[in-house]
Structures are given as structure tokens and as C-alpha cells.
Amino acid sequence: MRRPILAANWKMNMDSAALGAFLSRFVPLVADAAAVEIVIAPPFTLLDRLREQIAGTAILSAAQNVNPEESGAFTGEIAAGMLADMGCSYAIVGHSERRALFGESDAFVARKAAALLRHQICPIVCVGETLEQRDAGRALEVVAAQIEQSLAEVPGDQAEAIVVAYEPVWAIGTGRTATPAIAQEVHAHIRGRLRARFGDAANRIRIQYGGSVKPETVYDLMAQPDIDGALVGGASLDPEAFARIACFQEQRNP
Numbered sequence: 592m593r594r595p596i597l598a599a600n601w602k603m604n605m606d607s608a609a610l611g612a613f614l615s616r617f618v619p620l621v622a623d624a625a626a627v628e629i630v631i632a633p634p635f636t637l638l639d640r641l642r643e644q645i646a647g648t649a650i651l652s653a654a655q656n657v658n659p660e661e662s663g664a665f666t667g668e669i670a671a672g673m674l675a676d677m678g679c680s681y682a683i684v685g686h687s688e689r690r691a692l693f694g695e696s697d698a699f700v701a702r703k704a705a706a707l708l709r710h711q712i713c714p715i716v717c718v719g720e721t722l723e724q725r726d727a728g729r730a731l732e733v734v735a736a737q738i739e740q741s742l743a744e745v746p747g748d749q750a751e752a753i754v755v756a757y758e759p760v761w762a763i764g765t766g767r768t769a770t771p772a773i774a775q776e777v778h779a780h781i782r783g784r785l786r787a788r789f790g791d792a793a794n795r796i797r798i799q800y801g802g803s804v805k806p807e808t809v810y811d812l813m814a815q816p817d818i819d820g821a822l823v824g825g826a827s828l829d830p831e832a833f834a835r836i837a838c839f840q841e842q843r844n845p
């Protein structure tokens with residue numbers, strides 16, 4: 592009922608030559624993966640080229656960030672309308688790297704999500720606790736507060752357009768994936784919060800897991816009832832690895 596969504600977050604990696612090499616390998620490998628939605632979020636500089644090169648495939652593009660203003664004197668920033676003009680279907684907002692390195696607050700993330708929705712772009716809203724917060728027993732509480740505040744400006748009738756990504760900070764780029772049970776516990780909690788906010792629409796909102804997802808770990812994560820996709824950093828830079836993640840049903844360990 593919820594179509595799995597497997598997304599690559601390339602972060603500040605890749606150039607035009609690497610994009611071409613990636614796609615020429617990746618596209619044939621996922622040609623039969625019609626049951627899932629495959630999304631690639633390259634740096635802004637590659638969005639136009641990506642759009643050209645995925646034309647005719649089922650792959651969708653995403654931005655890694657957006658500014659909530661419509662236009663104006665915001666040097667260096669990119670508006671949601673500009674992303675729509677680049678053919679973006681999705682945009683990541685509230686990634687923990689942006690929260691930690693660039694001081695982005697939940698309120699700012701909420702404005703970004705609303706700006707995207709005004710331009711028919713689906714926000715992928717990231718939440719997740721730090722190791723310190725988890726060790727203090729506060730993971731569920733922290734994530735619930737992020738959900739409430741980061742989604743504060745999502746109109747009720749657009750709830751199904753959003754995707755939530757649970758990315759525990761301690762699992763990002765560390766090789767330490769959350770166990771399926773740990774991830775499921777938080778995903779179920781997130782769905783509960785979404786239900787409190789949006790009612791039955793919560794059953795149709797997809798919740799991705801992110802944090803050191805690999806071909807070897809994706810199957811067991813995706814087998815959890817409330818895990819509807821993955822947001823993949825490091826492993827998504829390798830076309831074979833990301834193709835295996837997109838074809839997660841085939842990765843079942845014997």
C-alpha cells in the first residue's frame with residue numbers, strides 16, 4: 592500500500608563525468624524495479640544534467656536543500672520554484688548535517704517544507720537523535736518533537752505528499768546501522784505522531800530509514816512494518832551498491 596522509496600543522497604560528491612558514468616551503469620540495473628520509487632539527490636550543479644539523463648526512465652530527481660523564500664536578495668540560495676523549474680520531484684530538508692553544521696532549526700525546516708509543497712515538490716523531512724540523546728533515553732521524545740515542529744506548516748490535505756526520513760545521527764556515515772528492531776521502534780513512534788497530527792493519512796505517509804544502509808542490511812530493514820524506504824549516503828555513490836539497495840527484495844540473506 593505504501594510504495595517503497597529508495598533515495599540516494601549524494602551530499603557534496605560527484606561531478607558531471609561521474610554522473611554520466613554512474614547512470615550508464617545504474618539505469619540498466621534497475622530497469623525492472625518498477626515496484627519501487629528510485630530517487631537521486633545530486634548536488635544542485637547536477638540537477639539539470641540529471642534531468643536530461645534520466646528522461647525516459649522511472650528515476651526521479653531530488654534537491655538536497657531549499658531556501659523557504661520565494662525569491663529576492665538571498666545570495667547563494669535556491670528557491671523552491673527554481674527546483675520545480677529543474678524538474679525536481681523531491682527535496683531533502685532538515686538533514687542532520689544541515690541542522691548540526693549550518694544551525695538549521697525545526698522552524699526553518701518547517702518553512703522549507705511548506706515552500707516546497709507550494710511548488711508541488713514533495714519534502715523529504717529528516718529527523719533523528721544524537722548518540723548522547725539516545726544514551727540518555729530521549730530518542731523517542733527528541734524525534735517526536737522534531738516531527739511536530741518540522742511538520743508544523745504542512746497543510747492537512749497535503750500530508751500524503753511528505754516523506755519522513757528517520758536518520759539517527761549516530762548511524763550516519765559511521766558504518767553503524769540501527770538494528771531493524773531499533774529502527775522499527777522509532778518508525779512506529781513516528782507513525783503514531785503522524786496519526787495524531789494527520790489522522791488516517793498517516794497510514795499512507797512513507798517513512799524512510801537512513802544511516803549506513805548497505806545492500807547487506809536493506810532487506811531486513813525493509814521487512815519491518817513501518818519502514819517504507821531508505822535514504823542512502825555513502826553506498827549510493829556506487830551504482831552497483833545502490834542498484835542492489837533499490838532491488839532490496841533480492842537481497843534476502845540465506
Ligand code: 13P
Pocket residue numbers: 600686758762763764765766801802803804822823824825826
Ligand atoms: P550514510 O548512508 O553514508 O550513512 O548517510 C546517510 C545519510 O545521511 C543519508 O541522508
